[in-house]
Amino acid sequence: MSDINRQIIACNIADMLEDGMFVNLGVGIPTLISNYISYGKTVLLHGENGCIGQDKVLDNDKLLYDRKEITEWLASHGGKDSDWRRGHRDLNNAGDSFITMIPGASCFDSAMSFAMARGGRLDATVLGGLQIDKYGNLANWMVPGKMINGMGGAMDLVCGAKKVIVAMEHCSKSGAPKIVEECSLPLTAVACVDVVVTELCVMEHKDNKYLVKSISPNTSPDEILSKTEATVVFDTEVKTMRIPPA
Amino acid sequence: MSDINRQIIACNIADMLEDGMFVNLGVGIPTLISNYISYGKTVLLHGENGCIGQDKVLDNDKLLYDRKEITEWLASHGGKDSDWRRGHRDLNNAGDSFITMIPGASCFDSAMSFAMARGGRLDATVLGGLQIDKYGNLANWMVPGKMINGMGGAMDLVCGAKKVIVAMEHCSKSGAPKIVEECSLPLTAVACVDVVVTELCVMEHKDNKYLVKSISPNTSPDEILSKTEATVVFDTEVKTMRIPPA
């Protein structure tokens, strides 16, 4: 997926998140969302590996792929003067990046982490999708015959969240619709999708249809209709999606 | 029950507890046991209200029944310089006494407290009894028609402990046997009794019988037989119970 498409999706989801909301951001596009949360708004980010209150993701591409670098970093980020403010070798997010946390963050075990996911306190969970369908079913964890991956926490996270937001490109790399009549890939959960945000539009799932709430200035209703297999309807007043500066 | 009977029962149970054992002591006679645990032996005491490692029970009879006294105590036992070593207004045992704790104690919530009780790590639970029967059934929480009390944690504690030890006087106040053919009072749990310790003897429950392991120097096998309704057998070598100094 092109980087600009990913950024469009991320910034439009960020605009949906309100001050004080408790949100889980999955791996992939959702990790970009925190860059677009406007200043002064506190969104409490849940890491299903056991924390609430992620602040910055430490840039650790270099860190992780250079053995000398990571060894030194680990040694210098575990002592008494190292903590959640500057990063610690025992502090990651569910995407396995080292992170820092906001004042007021908390850590806990995995049973507690998923108890709160299923329990209904999570305002939203945002995750990627391979396919979604007219029933609101989501498939995002497995392509038969491809490399085995595992569902991780995705099935749990969509089960209890008040709102499930799918962040994905509108079509697959080969151009096939990903918003289909009925998912052909193995499901993550049934009837769970509330909102889908693609580079073309923002749609709410309702009554076996997708209702377009806003569209990109770079597309048209016809393009959306032609690229969507499930039934699409347009809201009485369709808004314009925000396009972030390149 | 006479105080000497209570002390006999408590000291003989204390002798069964080994170094490192993890044990829950119920209210009543079991609370006296910690006085008899020999020096150098660390028995880790579980308080089902949420702690492991009770040390001393603070003498709070006077404390609790004098309003001025308790108000002053609470005010002076909650600040920064007050802790588990000297007692704290937020530190009690399941019998609602203020306590101190040993170095290496821990506190936790009620779900965790009973998870560990049911989970099988508790080496022993010691609790009082109204009746026990040949099946190893225990009744200790309710007498129909009398004041409502509640089972508290008793039903949970006997469910997972490796050994259930019942500490009770051999007969009721009216002289009726408490070790019966079949309990007439509402049960706490079925087939849970492993050992019963009375002022007359220590017996193990096995194959619908009670096997006498030791007897008090103040009684005889005949007395035990006459005061027990369930079948009693005597071990090949019956030991003598310890009688504490008055």
Place this chain on the structure above:
Amino acid sequence: MNKIINLKEAVDLIHSGDTVMVGGFTYFGCPLHLLYELADREVDNLTIISEDLGYGGLPYLQGAGVLINNGQVKEAQVSFIGYYPEITEAVKDERLKLTLIPQGTLAERIRAGGSGLGGFYTPVGVGTVVEEGKEIKIINNKKYLLEYPLRADVALIKCKTADHLGNAAFKYTAENFNPLMAMAADLVILETEELVENGAIEPDSVDLPGVFVDKIVLCKDVVI
């Protein structure tokens, strides 16, 4: 996102007919300021879920029992009562519907309610009056009872230290049912002895994440 309100505003949020969870194990960890304020209101027909109903033998340590003595409670689900003759009377006179629940089952049912589970199988209560009316299942040759989750409209909980996000730290055995109940209620009101800045409670020392707490009431003085 301001969660801090005063005692009167907090208790205004509790309504007649509500199911109310009350944290604490007798005096320890019990939100007494909230309870005593509630006892002064004309709010009734409450269902109380609590470990106990307070330390009834002592007039100045009443806990949730004060609401029962006031006739504000129609139903109570607890594990233990202890010496509390007024409650036995209220039950006999059918002024109070009382359900007794084994303490560990009560804790686990509340945890299930907060965890989105549909129920669980426990061996506790098999062969006793607790078994009555419950589904029994044999799993690996052992009998278990099916127990269902418990939830409430409101949870009244008490901690030692809280920050402005509602992150709470409990002290010693005053933790007990408090964090569990905070996870299992639609509205969670936290009574705290101290209020500190965000970040003053270390992430590892937070016993209850603030996302579970809706309202915070600072009550510094010790009451009994």
Place this chain on the structure above:
Amino acid sequence: MNKIINLKEAVDLIHSGDTVMVGGFTYFGCPLHLLYELADREVDNLTIISEDLGYGGLPYLQGAGVLINNGQVKEAQVSFIGYYPEITEAVKDERLKLTLIPQGTLAERIRAGGSGLGGFYTPVGVGTVVEEGKEIKIINNKKYLLEYPLRADVALIKCKTADHLGNAAFKYTAENFNPLMAMAADLVILETEELVENGAIEPDSVDLPGVFVDKIVLCKDVVI
């Protein structure tokens, strides 16, 4: 009551055919010293229960995957693998029986195993492949799956600080599955970065009470 042993003595306690729970979320909180020592032994036919099998893309962050690459594992029950081609190959070649479990269900099943419960109902996995072969129950008009507890012969867990009784404190997100697994195994071996005197960890800061820990191994150096 001396629980402290060295690394070699600890790994001597693990036998071929054992079911072994391994704490950690990839690198974080993973008992790498114990794992790497186990990888040097002639112990095989293991069943591994773990959140994941390590961070396979990086040769120096292998986690439990090192045991699989060694052919020591016959079966694995995990939630996530990530980029780990060797494991896909091992499954295709039927050298490894792999069961994938939703992460929250995995955590809850281990907790149930440690808590003496017979099972629980969860909505997670309904209508997916996870449902296959499982009992379904409708509770309050919602579908739930019955999930059973998990236990192990041995749990290998890792903490930041431990005392001589085995009381353990985890740091930040390195807690994850560690305390849960410690409750659900017959033999619990704790790898700790620091060993302190009893009482040095405050009672409120103990994440895992020492009663769950059988053996303690002090491993001060950081490995990856």
